[in-house]
Amino acid sequence: MDSLLLQILNGLDKGSAYALIALGLTLIFGTLGVVNFAHGALFMIGAFCAVTFSRILNISKVTLDPEKTNFLGKPLEIKTPYVVDWFGDATGSAIIDWAVPLAILFAIPVMLLIGYVMERGLIKHFYKRPHADQILVTFGLAIVVGELVKASYGANPIPTPAPDVFRGSYDFGVLMGMDPNAVIYPFWRLIYFGFSTVIIAAVFAFLQFTTFGMVVRAGMADRETVGLLGINIDKRFTFMFGIAAAVAGLAGVMYTPINSPDYNMGMNFLVLSFVVVVVGGMGSLPGAVLAGFMLGILESFASMNEVKAFFEALYLPSIDQIVIYLVAIIVLLVRPRGLMGRAGVMEE
Amino acid sequence: MSKFTRRGLLKSSAVMGAGLAMPTLITSPVAAYTNEPTGGSVTLGFNVPQTGPYADEGSDELRAYKLAVEHLNGGGDGGMMNTFTSKALKGNGILGKKVEFVTGDTQTKSDAARASAKSMIEKDGAIMITGGSSSGVAVAVQGLCQEAGVIFMAGLTHSNDTTGKDKKANGFRHFFNAYMSGAALAPVLANAYGKERKAYHLTADYTWGWTQQESMQQATEGVGWETVNTVLTPLATTDFSSYIAPVLNSGADVLILNHYGGNMINSLTSAVQFGLRDKQVNGKNFEIVVPLYSELMAKGAGANIKGVFGSTNWSWTLGDEGTKAFVKSFGEKYGFPPSNAAQTVYAQTLLYADACERAGTFNPCGIGEALEGFEFDGLGNGPTLYRKEDHQCFKDVLVMQGKEDPANEYDALEIVEITPRAQVEYAPDHRMFAGGSLGKCNPGA
Numbered sequence: 052m053d054s055l056l057l058q059i060l061n062g063l064d065k066g067s068a069y070a071l072i073a074l075g076l077t078l079i080f081g082t083l084g085v086v087n088f089a090h091g092a093l094f095m096i097g098a099f100c101a102v103t104f105s106r107i108l109n110i111s112k113v114t115l116d117p118e119k120t121n122f123l124g125k126p127l128e129i130k131t132p133y134v135v136d137w138f139g140d141a142t143g144s145a146i147i148d149w150a151v152p153l154a155i156l157f158a159i160p161v162m163l164l165i166g167y168v169m170e171r172g173l174i175k176h177f178y179k180r181p182h183a184d185q186i187l188v189t190f191g192l193a194i195v196v197g198e199l200v201k202a203s204y205g206a207n208p209i210p211t212p213a214p215d216v217f218r219g220s221y222d223f224g225v226l227m228g229m230d231p232n233a234v235i236y237p238f239w240r241l242i243y244f245g246f247s248t249v250i251i252a253a254v255f256a257f258l259q260f261t262t263f264g265m266v267v268r269a270g271m272a273d274r275e276t277v278g279l280l281g282i283n284i285d286k287r288f289t290f291m292f293g294i295a296a297a298v299a300g301l302a303g304v305m306y307t308p309i310n311s312p313d314y315n316m317g318m319n320f321l322v323l324s325f326v327v328v329v330v331g332g333m334g335s336l337p338g339a340v341l342a343g344f345m346l347g348i349l350e351s352f353a354s355m356n357e358v359k360a361f362f363e364a365l366y367l368p369s370i371d372q373i374v375i376y377l378v379a380i381i382v383l384l385v386r387p388r389g390l391m392g393r394a395g396v397m398e399e
Numbered sequence: 400m401s402k403f404t405r406r407g408l409l410k411s412s413a414v415m416g417a418g419l420a421m422p423t424l425i426t427s428p429v430a431a432y433t434n435e436p437t438g439g440s441v442t443l444g445f446n447v448p449q450t451g452p453y454a455d456e457g458s459d460e461l462r463a464y465k466l467a468v469e470h471l472n473g474g475g476d477g478g479m480m481n482t483f484t485s486k487a488l489k490g491n492g493i494l495g496k497k498v499e500f501v502t503g504d505t506q507t508k509s510d511a512a513r514a515s516a517k518s519m520i521e522k523d524g525a526i527m528i529t530g531g532s533s534s535g536v537a538v539a540v541q542g543l544c545q546e547a548g549v550i551f552m553a554g555l556t557h558s559n560d561t562t563g564k565d566k567k568a569n570g571f572r573h574f575f576n577a578y579m580s581g582a583a584l585a586p587v588l589a590n591a592y593g594k595e596r597k598a599y600h601l602t603a604d605y606t607w608g609w610t611q612q613e614s615m616q617q618a619t620e621g622v623g624w625e626t627v628n629t630v631l632t633p634l635a636t637t638d639f640s641s642y643i644a645p646v647l648n649s650g651a652d653v654l655i656l657n658h659y660g661g662n663m664i665n666s667l668t669s670a671v672q673f674g675l676r677d678k679q680v681n682g683k684n685f686e687i688v689v690p691l692y693s694e695l696m697a698k699g700a701g702a703n704i705k706g707v708f709g710s711t712n713w714s715w716t717l718g719d720e721g722t723k724a725f726v727k728s729f730g731e732k733y734g735f736p737p738s739n740a741a742q743t744v745y746a747q748t749l750l751y752a753d754a755c756e757r758a759g760t761f762n763p764c765g766i767g768e769a770l771e772g773f774e775f776d777g778l779g780n781g782p783t784l785y786r787k788e789d790h791q792c793f794k795d796v797l798v799m800q801g802k803e804d805p806a807n808e809y810d811a812l813e814i815v816e817i818t819p820r821a822q823v824e825y826a827p828d829h830r831m832f833a834g835g836s837l838g839k840c841n842p843g844a
Contacts, residue, residue: 065641210701220674237673310668310669369633
């Protein structure tokens with residue numbers, strides 16, 4: 052029971068990241084008809100927004116301590132962040148400690164700008180090209196972005212911790228009358244799940260309850276007719292690309308305390324998120340979210356030792372690595388449009 | 400009537416051709432071994448990961464290689480050449496030839512590493528290949544060098560297999576191995592955490608992970624620990640939460656992370672996030688062990704590494720004269736202390752050059768003979784032996800612990816114990832190293 056609960060929590064947590072990235076992928080596919088393989092790179096850029104913001108907060112003035120020496124026997128350099136120097140030790144240290152949540156404010160304009168430049172500068176030239184061309188150019192872009200990040204930040208993961216107050220775990224076991232420590236779950240992962248839920252709800256509310264969103268939805272259903280009504284739907288779709296980039300970026304910012312970011316993290320999520328989109332239904336926003344959480348939970352269950360042992364007995368080793376793809380194959384065979392996809396999409 | 404016939408022309412041409420070729424056949428030296436140097440320089444091939452997950456380690460190795468070349472050619476302050484007990488190196492290159500180098504990118508992929516090594520041997524005329532930050536890559540490149548007839552001086556490779564079942568006559572390893580990590584760590588762990596412990600292993604699913612787990616399991620069971628479970632994790636895993644969660648209620652009170660690089664950083668981060676280090680199991684504090692440490696990875700793991708035990712081949716904080724000389728050279732040139740990957744490749748380059756000088760040749764077989772059974776000191780690890788039977792170096796091993804209060808980002812680990820060489824030695828036919836043979840040295844050509 053406790054193991055099951057833990058894996059459900061794990062699945063929700065993993066599913067949060069899948070759902071956020073898949074939501075952005077679907078938004079772009081649904082509006083612009085582009086299969087954006089650079090979307091994982093946007094997630095990674097978001098994570099590096101947090102790293103960059105943290106480094107900005109840690110820019111320090113250097114003084115030499117003549118009484119202490121470094122490894123070469125020279126006077127030791129003492130670094131004091133300017134933030135600490137300006138605001139005092141307590142406030143300055145607290146600002147640095149909260150670098151990741153504060154990086155959201157930094158990441159939103161950066162990601163909107165990157166999304167805009169990416170769409171106007173490159174992707175719009177591929178709207179009328181085959182999907183294969185779109186995949187090739189966006190995948191190439193993802194590789195270029197990854198290498199640029201590596202050249203600037205190095206290849207090793209960079210620790211970007213959560214604020215001290217969120218370190219540690221919450222004891223669900225005690226809450227449910229179980230033994231202490233039976234079901235514990237890290238605070239930050241719970242926050243990540245909550246954050247994802249809020250972002251997903253905000254995107255849906257924006258599309259559902261605003262005039263802008265209504266026009267976008269109309270454009271997704273019938274682009275030509277909306278255009279004939281004199282509405283510049285392309286402009287709105289470009290804005291939606293920016294929104295999708297910002298969603299991926301925010302998912303990346305908040306993910307940094309969970310796994311230290313490196314230049315390759317986007318690629319790790321991209322393929323899985325693309326599978327999530329296909330399973331949920333290409334162009335279906337609720338489908339992307341549902342499939343994200345569902346596949347996250349499924350993947351977590353598949354990694355349980357008991358489940359793995361069961362499948363190994365059936366000559367299916369490493370079920371945890373293939374379960375998502377197995378589900379994708381089954382869905383594509385039985386219901387090619389995906390769980391919540393529109394009739395006709397991917398069914399020709 | 401002309402006597403000039405077709406047959407006559409062919410005969411005359413053949414005789415003339417043979418005549419013209421004769422001086423060449425007589426005077427051209429036949430290469431005695433692959434890429435025998437003929438000019439005033441000799442080319443070494445540095446095959447390191449310049450892209451991919453271990454690119455930072457590759458960069459540090461490359462820095463050390465360049466420093467070694469500078470010192471061999473008489474530049475800089477000479478570094479460890481001044482402390483090396485063998486005095487064959489004179490700072491005039493190798494055997495009087497200026498040392499040049501070419502670099503290749505292994506990408507931490509066996510096929511890419513073999514391709515770049517092949518290119519360096521065939522196109523650039525590299526006479527020795529060295530490098531690596533992965534055992535899979537090292538084993539693959541070592542095999543290639545054996546076939547090509549050049550020496551392979553392994554860099555960072557820790558799997559028992561490199562000098563075990565996959566050992567080759569043309570391959571030499573200075574770095575320590577998984578068995579040695581287990582042998583050094585187990586007594587320290589028993590001393591710190593007691594002899595009645597239950598261990599849970601998470602292991603990277605490739606050659607290094609397997610041998611690391613086997614070594615740690617044998618060593619810890621040897622001091623009385625029980626192994627509760629062993630779980631293989633795919634090398635591509637980034638989020639280890641699914642693997643950490645089952646540990647919570649497994650009854651284990653120690654988690655051994657047989658992971659390296661990004662795997663180690665991510666699995667350790669997950670374990671700390673899940674509160675394992677704050678947990679009490681079986682009436683004891685839950686502990687985490689990382690058998691193979693690297694300074695660069697420790698930096699990546701940040702505060703999560705505090706108090707965690709592991710092992711390294713060398714540390715820049717050692718106080719011997721060789722270490723001091725190397726840290727000074729490296730630190731003054733690059734502005735920060737070297738990693739143990741940098742030290743091992745620097746030492747390997749010097750050892751190769753020294754063997755050439757002592758053998759008086761670049762012939763791989765002569766160099767092999769010079770290295771086999773060679774005992775030396777002054778390269779940072781104390782008295783060291785290159786064992787003849789398997790081409791593995793035997794020297795002291797360092798047991799390290801994450802520092803509670805590091806002074807800077809290069810100060811994440813501290814030395815807990817210098818485990819003497821005798822404690823980590825094993826017989827050449829030890830079961831963990833059985834199954835292969837060195838074979839005969841191959842000079843190629």
